[in-house]
Amino acid sequence: MASPAARQRSPLSPSPSPSSPLNRLSSTLKSPTPPAASAAVSSSSPLDSFADDPILSPFLSSSFSSTTFSSAALSSGSPASTAEKLHSAIRLLESQLRSEVLSRHHHLLSQLSSLQSADLSLASVRSSVSSLQSALRRVRSELSEPLSSINSKTLQLSNLHRSTDLLQHTIRFLRLSKKLRESDSADPDKLDLGKAAQLHCDILRLCNEYDLSGIDVVDEELKWIREVGDKIRSEAMKVLERGMEGLNQAEVGTGLQVFYNLGELKATVAQLVNKYKGMGVKSVNAALDMKAISTSGGGSGYGPGGIRGSGTPQIGGGGKARDALWKRMEECMEQLHSVVVAVWHLQRVLSKKRDPFTHVLLLDDVIQDGDAMLSDRVWEALVKAFASQMKSAFTGSSFVKDIFTVGYPKMLSMVENLVERISRDTDVKGVLPAITPEVKDQMVSAIEIFQTQYLVQCFKHLTDLVNNVFPVSTRGSLPSKEHISRIVSRIQEEIEAVQLNGRLTLLVLHEIGKALRQLAARAENQISTGPEARQVMGPATPAQLKNFTICQHLQEIHTRISFMIRGFPPVAADELSPALGAIYEVACDAVTSLFQAMLDRLESCILQIHDQNFGVLGMDAAMDSNVSPYMEELQKCILHFRTEFLVRMLPPANTTTGGTEMICTRLVRNMASRVLIFFIRHAALVRPLSESGRLRLARDMAELELSVSQNLLKVEQLGAPYRALRAFRPLIFLETSQLGASPLLQDLPVSVILHHLYTRGPEDLQSPMQRNKLTPLQYSLWMDSQGEDQIWKGVKATLDDYAAKVRARGDKEFSPVYPLMLQVGSSLTENASVAW
Template sequence: MTTTMTTTTTTSSTTTPRPHLQKLPTFKEPAPPPPPSPLEALAGDPIFSAFLSPSFDSAAFSSAALSSGSAASRAESLQDSIRLLHRHLRDEVLLRHDSLLLSLSHLSSLSSSLSSLRSSLSSLSLSVRRARSDLSDPRRLLSLHTSQLHNLHSAAHLLANVSKLLKLSSKLRNNIGTLDIAKAAEMHREIHLLYEEHDLSGISVVEDEIRWLDQSGSRLRSDAMASVERGMDSSNQNDVWCGLQVFYNLGELASTVDVLINKYKSAGVKTVGSALDMKAISASSSPSSFGPGGVQRSGTPQIGGGKRAGDALWERMAKCMEELHRIVMAVWQLQTVLSKKRVPFTHVLFLHEVWQEGDPLPTDRVWEAIVKAFAGQMKSAFTASSFVKEAFTHGYPKLFSMVENLIERIERDTEVKGVLPAIGPEGKEQMVAAINVFQTAFLALCLARLSDYVNGVFPMSSRGSIPSKDQISRLVLRFQEEIEAVKFHGHLMLLVLREIGKVLMLLAERAEYQISTGPESRQVTGPALPAQLKNFALCQHLQEVHTRLSTTVASLPNVAADVLSPSLGVIYGVACDSVTSLFQSMLDRLESCILQIHEQDFGGNGMDMTMDNSASSYMDELQKATVLFRNEFLSKLLPSSSRSETICTQLVRRMASRVLIFFIRHAALVRPLSESGKLRMARDMAELELAVQNLFPVEQLGAPYRALRAFRPVIFLETSQLAGSPVLQDLPPSVVLHHLYSRGPDELQSPMQRNRLTPLQYSLWLDSQGEDQVWKGIKATLDDYELKVRARGDKEFSPVYPIMLQIGSSLAEATSSQ
C-alpha cells in the first residue's frame, strides 16, 4: 500500500503542467456537488431510517418485515445496503490511509510507555504502604491521648458545676429562712438554670438537691401567689409587686400572670352564672314545705314564693355586681403594678414581659369574659325564665342602675393619673348592651301601659266623652312616675322620654278628635253652649298636661327638654286650637264694635255735644260685649289665681292688646275731629279702659296701654307742639301720621281716602304691612298734596305737612339703619 501511494505521488509530481490560459474563467463550469453519503440516503429511506433511530428494536422490525408480505424483496434491499456500506467503508479507509498508519505507530510507542509506567506505579504503591505503616501508630496514640484529655476536661467542668450547684444549694438551704423571698427565688432560678444548662441529671447527689429545690420552689410559689392575691384583693400594690418579683426571678412571670387572669375570668363567669341560677334562688327563698329546690320546670318559683324569689334575685344581682367590681379591681391592681415596675438593669416594664403590642390588656381580657358571660346569661334568662323576664322587665331601671353603678364605681376607682383605666368606652357600651333585651321589653311595656291609659281616657268609640279632671291628673301622675323612675339614668331617661313623647302625640290626636268645630263652637252672642264647654274642658285638660310635664322636664337636663319639647308643643297647639276660634270670634265682635267709630260724628261743635258726658253708642256695645265675654266664657277659661299664666290667659292678653291697638288705629283715622269731638273721644278712651278691664288688667298690657294713654294728650296738643312732644315715643309713627290728616286741609287726603278703601279694608292692609310700607303710602299722599299746592301757585303748605315729612324721614332713617 505504501508503494502504491508513493508511485501515485511521483506520477502526479512529474506531470507537465497545463498552460495558464487553457480555459477562460468565463467558461469554467461549476464543480458537481459531492454525492450523498450512504448514511444520508438511508436516513431518508422509510425502511432503513428505522436502523438509525436510538430506539431501534430488531424484533419489532423483523416482525413487521415478515408480516408485510415482501420479506424476500426487503432482504434483498438489506443485502444491497450492506454491500453499499462495505464499499463506502473501503473508500473511507483508502482515503485516510496515511493518518491510520500514523495512528498505528503512535499506538506502539504508547504501549511501551505504559509498560514503564506500570513498573513505576508498583514502586509508588510499595512506598505508600510502607509510609502508612510508619504513621498509623503515632496517629492512634494521638487520638487516644486527645480523647483522654477531653474526658478529663469534661469531668473537671462537670465537677466544677456540681460543686457550684451544691454550694448554691447549701447556701440557699442554710439561709432560706432569713433571705428575702425574691432573693431566694433568684437563687432558686440560678440553681435550676445551672442544672439544666450543664445537664447534671443522673448524679445522685445533685438529684437529691434538686428534689429539695423543687419542694422549696413550691413553697416560694405558694408564698408569692398568696402575696399577689392578697395585694390584689386589698389594693396593696407593694404585696403584688413583691409576689410578681418572685415569679420574675423564677422565670415564670408570663405564665403566672396568665394563670391569675384565667382564674379571675373563671371567677367572674361563675359569679354571673350563679347570680341567675333560678334553682338556687328558689331554694333560698322557698320554705321547706315546697320540697327540694321548690322550682318548677319553667324556672318559675312555686306559688306564693314569687315575692321572696324576686327579693332573692335582686339580692343575688347586688352581690354579683359587688363581686364583679372586686374582680375587675383586683385585675386592675395587677395591671397597674405591671405597668409601673421595671426589670432591674434592663429597665423594661414588667407589662412588656407578659404583653405584646396589639394584644388585649389583662383588664380587657377579664372584662370581655365577664361581658360575654353576662350577655349570655341575660339572653338565656329572658327566653328560658318567665319569672326573671318579668322581674327584670318591670324592674329594668333597677337593673340598669346596678350596671350603671358598677361601671361608674370601676371608672371612679381606677381613675388614676398616668395609669390606664380598667375599662374603656367600648367596654361600657358592651356591658349596657348586654341588658338591651330587657331594655327593649321595658320600653315596650312603658309605651303599652301609658297608651292603654290614654285609650281608656279618650276612647275612639265615643267622640263626645270628655275625661274628668281626676283622670287627667292620674294620667299626668303616671307620666311623672315613669320619668321619676329613670331621672337619674341619663341614657335610659332619654329613651323613656321618647316613649312618653309618642304617648303625648297619641293623646294630642285623641283630644283633637274630640274638639267641636261647628258654628256653635264660635258663637259669642249668648251663653256658652255644650260644645263650647267641651272645648273649654279639653283646653284645660291639655293645658294641665302641658304645664305639669313642662314643670317636671324643667328640673331635668336640657337634652331631656329637647326630647320632649316637640310632643309638648303639639299638646300646646291642640289646646290652643280648641279655643282659638272662640277667641277669634270674640275679637271679631269687638273689632266690629270699634269700627263703628267711623259712623260717629266727631266733627261737630255744638254745646249739647260738649255737655254730654255719656259714652258713644259703639262704646256701650263694646262694654256689653266684654261683660258678656267675661261672665259667659272667660270666667270658665281663666284660672282663679291671676298669677298663673295659661293658654287662655295669653289669648286674653293678646285680645285685649289687639283691642287697644285697633282702637288707637281707627281713632287716629277719624276725620274731621273738632274740639268737641276730641272731648268725646277722650271719654270713649276712658270707657275703653273700663271695657278692656273686663278682659284683662289694662295696666299689665304694657306698650298697647301706654300707647292708649299717650294718644289722649296727643289729640289735645297744638300742631306746633307735636314735633317735640315726648308722648310720641309711646305711639307708632303711623298712628301719629294718620292723626295729623285730621288737622290738615281736605285736599290732603289720607291713603284710605286716596285709594277709596273702607276702614275695614284699610285696617286689614295695615295689618299686613310694616311701618316703612305705611310711610310709603302716606308719602304718596303728601306728594300729591305738594303738586296740588304748587299747581295753584301757593308758596305755603299746611303746618302738618313739614311735621309729617319730619316724622316720616325719621322713620325712613331708622328703617334703613336696621
C-alpha cells in the same frame, strides 16, 4: 439501510432492530474504508437488494420479531420457498463477510499490534502499583502505634477536664444548695423569698447547663431542691394574691420578683390573669343561675317561690326570686370591680418595678410589642361573657327578661356605676387606667337588648293610656280629669325612673314625645270646627264646651310636663319641645276660632264709631252722659263673652300654672290689646270732632277701659296698648300748638297721631282713607298689613296734595297742622315707633 418507501411496501414491516446481524453488518460496512474498496462495496452491497425484497426487508427493521415473521411465512402458503430464499440470503451474506475480511486484512493486523503494545504497558503499570501498595503497608505499620497512643492520651485529657468541670460545678451546686438550706431553715417571717428563688433558679440552671444529673449527691439534693422550689412558689403566690386582693404594691412587687428570679414570671402572670378572668366569668354566669336564684329566694326548683325549668317563678315566689336576682347582680358587679382592679393593680406594679440587678422592666418580660394589656384582656373576656349571658337571659327566660326590662334603669345604673368606679379607682397619674374611654360603652352595649325592649314598653304604656283617653273608634267621647292625671303621672314616673341617667333620659323623652304627638293628633281630631264652634251671640254650645275641655286638658298636660323638665339641661328640653309645641298648638286651635270670631264681633262694634256724629256743637251734647250706642253694644258683647265663655275657659283663681301663662289668658290678653288698639285707631279717624264730641269720645274711652278691665283683663297688664289709651284721652283736648311738645306723643304710634291731626286740619286736607275712597274697614285692614313707614307714605301723599292745592290757590300760609304733621312724620326715621 432500507428506505421508507421500501419499508411501507413490505407486508411484514417491523422496524430494523439495532441488535440484529444485518444492522451490525450495515454499521460495519459504513465504517471507514479505502476509497477503492468503498466504491466496490457500495456498488455490490447485498443490502440494497434486501431492502427491495418484500421477504428480506423486515430483517432490516429495528422492531423485527421472529415469531411474527414465522407466522406470516407459514400463513403465506409457500413456507418452503421462503425458507429456500432465506438460505440463499445467508449464503450471500457469508460470502460478503468473507470478502470484507480479506479486503481489510492489513488494517486488522495493525489493530492487533496495538493491542499487544497496550498489554505490555498495562503489565508495567500493574507492577508499579504493587510496589506502591507495599510501601503504604510499611508506612501504616510505622504510624499506627504513635497515633493510637496520641488518641488514648487525648481521651484521658478530655476525661480529666470533664471530671474537673463536673467536680467544680458539683461543688458550686453544693455551696448554693447549702445557702438555700440556710435560708430555708431561717425564721419564716424573715425568709427572703426573692433570694431563695434566685438560689433555686441558679441551682437548677447549673444542673441543666452542665448536666449534673447522675451524680448521686446531686440527685439526692435535687429532690429536696424541687420541694423547696414548690414551697417558694406557694409562698410567693400567697404573697402575690394577698397583695392583689389588698392592692398592696409591696407585696405584689415581692411576689413578682420571686417569680422573675425563678424564670417563671410570664407564665405566672398569665396563670393569674386567667384565674381572675375565670373568676369574673364565673361570677357573671352565677348571677343568672336560675336554680341558685330560686334556692336563695327561699324555694326549691318546683316549690313555692321556686323557678320552673322555663325560668318562670311559681305563684307567690316572683317577688323573692326578683329580689334574689337583683342581689346576685349587685354581687356580680362588685366581683367584676374587684377582678378588674386587682388585675390592673398587677399591671401597675409590673409597669413600675425593675429587676434590681438587670434593671429590666418586669412588664417588658411579660408583654411583647403588639400584645394587649392585662386589664384589656380581662375586660374583653368579661364583656363577652356578660353580653352572652344577657342575650341568653333575654331569649331563654321570660322571667329574667321581664325583670331586666322593667328594671332596665336599675340595670343600667349598676353597669355605669361599675364602669365609673373602675375608671375612678384606676385613675392614677403616670399609669394607664384599667379601661380606656373607647371600651367604656362596651358593657352598656351588652344590655342594649333590654334597653330597646324597655323603650318599646315605655311607648306602649303611654300609647295605651292615649288610646283610653281618645279612642280611635269613638270621636265624640271626652277624657276626664282622672284620665289626664293618669297620663301625666305615667309620664312623670317614666321620667323619674331614668332621670339619674342623662342618655337614657333623652331616649325616654323621645318616646314620651312620640306619645305626646300621638295624643295631640288624637285630640286634634276631636276638635269641633263647625259654625256651632264659632258662634258668639248665644250661650256656649256643646261643641264649644267640648273644645273648652280639650283645651283645658291639653293645657294641663303642657303645663305639668313643662314644669317637670324645667330643671333639665337644654338638650333634654329640646328633645321634648316639639311634642309640647304640638300639644300647645292643638290646645290653641281648640279655642282660637272662638276668640277670633269674638274679636271680629267686637271690631264690628267699634267700626260703628264712624256712624256716630261727634261733630255736634252745643251744651246738650256736652252734658249728655249716656254711653254711645256702639259702646253700649260693645260692652254687652264683652260681658256676654265673659259670662258665657270665659268663665268656662279660664282656670280657677287657686289653680297652679307653674309660672306659665294659660292659653286662654294669653288669648284674652291678645284680644283685649287688639280691642284697645282697634278703638284708638278708629277714634283717631273720627272727623269732624267738636268739643262736645271730644267729651263724648273721652267718656267712651273710660267705659271701654272699665269694661275691658272688669270682663277681660286688668288693663294695667296690657302694657303699650293701655298706655296709648291713657295718652290718647287727654291728647284730644290739647291745643294744636301744644301737641308738638307734649310728652303724650311718646306713648302713641305715629299713625294714630297723624290721623288725629287730620281732625284738626281744613277739609281740603284729606286723610288717606278719604283720598282713596276706602271704607273704615278696608282702611283698617290695609293698616294691619302695613308698617308705620308705609302709613306715613300714604299720609305724606295727602300732605303733598294739600300743599299743591294751597299753592294753586295762591294762599301764603298753610294750616298749622301741616308743619306739625311733617314734623311728626319725619320722627319715624329718627326714633322707633311705639310697638303694639
